[in-house]
């Protein structure tokens with residue numbers, strides 16, 4: 396047996412939502428809805444499927460490691476320069492590479508809890524110490540406490556906006572004050588994986604400000620509203636000098652040619668993306684209203700999921716739902732349910748009602 400790093404097994408392992416096939420096999424049930432991974436419930440645009448099929452003809456070659464065309468497509472979509480865009484195999488790769496670039500023994504990273512579990516994993520993989528700041532009782536990032544928690548050895552701070560798993564957002568003015576308060580030697584990652592779903596008037600993306608702030612990286616993904624989770628494409632936006640350094644930890648060719656082709660095509664259809672986002676907002680409303688009608692108090696979501704803390708054991712409720720074919724995510728005391736199709740949303744509420752009635 397080789398000698399492993401001593402902290403290896405204390406690094407949490409990312410636990411994905413259970414696949415439909417696995418639940419069908421284990422529980423012997425046929426009708427299953429997967430509302431556990433914040434995926435887009437709609438198939439990719441047909442033009443995207445065609446672009447992937449075309450790109451499949453050239454997979455005997457390595458992909459373009461510089462993501463030349465995709466970086467340009469993202470840059471023109473977002474109104475930034477191509478060298479202010481860094482593409483990764485999902486935004487999780489961007490997060491992990493950033494953590495590796497600034498972390499290391501003797502460093503620390505600050506993030507909220509509950510928030511996206513990859514922040515803890517990336518921090519620990521980078522051999523940094525996690526500094527966890529609980530959300531407030533209304534599920535908000537406690538930005539003053541996070542600013543206070545920054546130590547001399549802090550290399551990185553993560554802010555998730557809207558936050559996974561609670562779905563709520565940070566108002567632009569509050570986030571700006573926080574960014575102004577963080578010392579320049581600390582990297583701030585503002586993770587905007589769910590930005591396309593946010594419609595609150597005081598929500599603000601920091602993509603266009605990132606290139607002018609030397610310590611800010613804003614991340615986005617094609618895995619959510621663009622519906623390309625299976626192809627692994629995400630990106631970060633920041634100052635070119637920052638991106639050159641952060642991306643030094645990235646392996647070559649991680650962004651596949653099929654993924655690049657799909658993302659280039661998907662980004663050409665902003666109107667359809669906006670329609671998806673509207674359909675998501677109405678599904679989110681249905682789920683939230685339905686949960687309230689059943690006596691729960693869901694968090695105010697600006698994302699493609701809704702989070703609530705049942706009065707009893709969340710694990711037991713999640714299990715009961717699973718046995719009725721509803722795969723949701725249990726996270727500590729809470730349950731996160733992804734907005735599905737209209738039928739899936741209605742079915743989830745009906746099953747939940749019947750499960751709690753028994």
Ligand SMILES: Cc1ncc(COP(=O)(O)O)c(C=O)c1O
Nearest residue numbers: 485486487511559588616618629
């Ligand atoms: C907050 C947040 N950031 C980033 C990601 C990662 O997305 P991907 O690696 O698929 O781009 C997720 C995925 O669920 C997420 O919830």
